[in-house]
Amino acid sequence: MGMTLTEKILSAHSGGKAVKPGDNLWVDVDVLMTHDVCGPGTIGIFKKQFGENAKVWDKEKLVIIPDHFIFTEDKHANRNIDILRAFAKEQDLPYYYDVGTENYKGVCHLALAQEGHNRPGEILFGTDSHTCTSGAFGMFSTGIGNTDAAFILGTGKLWVKVPETMRFEFNGTFPPHIMAKDVILQVIGDIGCDGATYRAMEWAGDAIMQLSMEERMTLCNMAIEAGGKNAVIQADETTERYVKERTDKPFTIYESDPDAKYRLKKIYNADEMEPVLAKPHSPDNRATVSECKGEKLDRAYVGSCTGGKITDFIAAAKILKGKKVEIDTFIVPATREVEQDLSRERIDGETLMDIFINAGAQIGEPSCAACLGGPKDTFGRTSDHQRVISTTNRNFPGRMGSKTSEVYLASPYTAAASAVTGCITDPRDFLYN
Amino acid sequence: MQTVIEGLAYVLGDNIDTDQIIPAEHLVYSLTDPEEKKNYGRYALSGVPAANAGLPEGGKPFVDEGQCASNYKIIIGGKNFGCGSSREHAPACLEIAGIQAVVAESYARIFYRNSVDGGFFTPLESQTLLTDEIKTGDSVKLDIERSLLTNLSTNKSYPLNPLGDVLEIIQAGNIFEYARKNGLIPQSG
Ligand code: SF4
Secondary structure: OEOOHHHHHHHHOOOOOOOOOOOEEEEEOOEEEEOOOOHHHHHHHHHHHHOOOOOOOOHHHEEEOOOOOOOOOOHHHHHHHHHHHHHHHHHOOOOEOOOOOOOOOEOHHHHHHHOOOOOOOOEEEEOOHHHHHHHHHOOEEEEOOHHHHHHHHHHOEEEEEOOOEEEEEEEOOOOOOOOHHHHHHHHHHHHOOOOOOOOEEEEEOHHHHOOOHHHHHHHHHHHHHHOOOEEEEOOOHHHHHHHHOOOOOOOOOOOOOOOEOOOEEEEEEHHHOOOEEEOOOOOOOEEEHHHHOOOEOOEEEEEHHHHOOHHHHHHHHHHHOOOOOOOEEEEEOOEHHHHHHHHHOEEOOEEHHHHHHHHOOEEOOOOOHHHHOOOOOOOOOOOOOOEEEEOOOOOOOOOOOOOOOEEEEOOHHHHHHHHHHOEOOOOHHHHOO | OOOEEEEEEEEOOOOOOHHHHOOHHHOOOOOOOHHHHHHHHHOOOOOOOHHHOOOOOOOOOOOOOOOOOOOOOEEEOOOOEOOOOOOOHHHHHHHHOOOOEEEEOOEOHHHHHHHHHOOOOEEEEEOOOOOOOOOOOOEEEEEOOOOEEEEOOOOEEEEEOOOHHHHHHHHHOOHHHHHHHOOOOOOOO
């Protein structure tokens, strides 16, 4: 019996025997990532269980990326960074990206990719549910809690139940106004926000393989919004090019076997995709943008691990160039590298940064910012009943701050078009006029 | 492992995500300092919009103003309980508030796993939707060995799914105790 890509990676990390869905395995971990929200708790459990002077299993395999509560006066939040800093020093960690230094990166899932920690064929666990983002690199990656992370810190291993795989194949070519965000919102709308619970989501088809690494990351990022354990895209030349520019470490490319068994195969025609959004208060509450056209908004937000990459800002800038925003618009690059690229990338000679400033948008520092609400002084945090269009990944009640605010999730094209008019707007109105 | 749990039920709907269980602004307190940790009890389920807090009527706070512990011992949830973030503060805050078991129709994977591996409480699955059968404030009794929930207020019983694979970890207490018992990590440490 053939195996899927996910099954092959799990098999290779648990002794090499064939595996099947439902098997419980102990796997060897290649990378563990943690951040400022879950790192301190993880360190606390690690010390309690393995001793005050315990050393982590392999310091080359631990990556600590503070990113959630960074630009805040909140004392407790800042103390969490101090805990990470002290631990990095005590353990002499090579991959700690400290706040307030040149080494600071920003949102962990993109920083992992940009710093060469995502490598095909490997297993990466992270104390963040969107760790599934890294599956874009043909690897197994998933989110875990502090206890499991502490277990890995001490042992380098973790138990995993092999998931069944669901395959989503997109054939043809996506129209130019369609972004990966439209694709994932379409699929979550189809299967529901628990439609992939305990399962792997494998993306395939020529339309998917034409996507950039950034767009592939957007697709995989939101697997968790369908309940998925992991997402995965077969590594190809695009992946290899990206990875080799960022690391010299070797990696292995696995493929799903032609006779691999899938829980479900869903085939889509990429050419027929429509711009969609998720209405409040659930990522599976899908509607087409044209169905919601004209609904009034209070603000727009372009940022986060899913919607704050350079390709997202290029899209937003295409629409905002030479225009003014009608509502408060927040631009939050996910990482420092993206922030620097905003001043490098140009459209008709004008940098993205200038396009945004001239349009009247506000630019924030690279971090998670208001994607998860955060402390009261967080950039872009919602208040009261504000109605927001956002390129982030969750819109459950209170996610962006206020319990009574309403969040629409959409692509950077749709968010930017809506920022210009102040109400929900189809990006085609701007892209083709 | 406690096999019979009795107490007042607190009823919630579908898709109770981790931001409703513990809003992000509160994820800053220490989980190791015993005094500071109480804040997690204080703010447990504080992100649930009032209309959905304590069904069927709603408007029933899980933890009373100024308190750090809840009067409720068992949560009854619908589908996809605990979806969203991987934050372990979510199962932890429920335990800190005094929750001993959650019975939901289904769980999000990471929340379920965190509850088991961290040993916070026993997550049980109902075979039918219980949120129409049990009201916030009803007295309920859970018999884990028999996989049975009884609503003492109506005297009706409902079968639950057996714990399956994770039973051994729950019985051991948490993933570390389980690993020690099975020789995966050394006894002392
Ligand atoms: S940007 Fe948002 S979704 Fe991404 S890691 Fe940060 S808080 Fe989580």
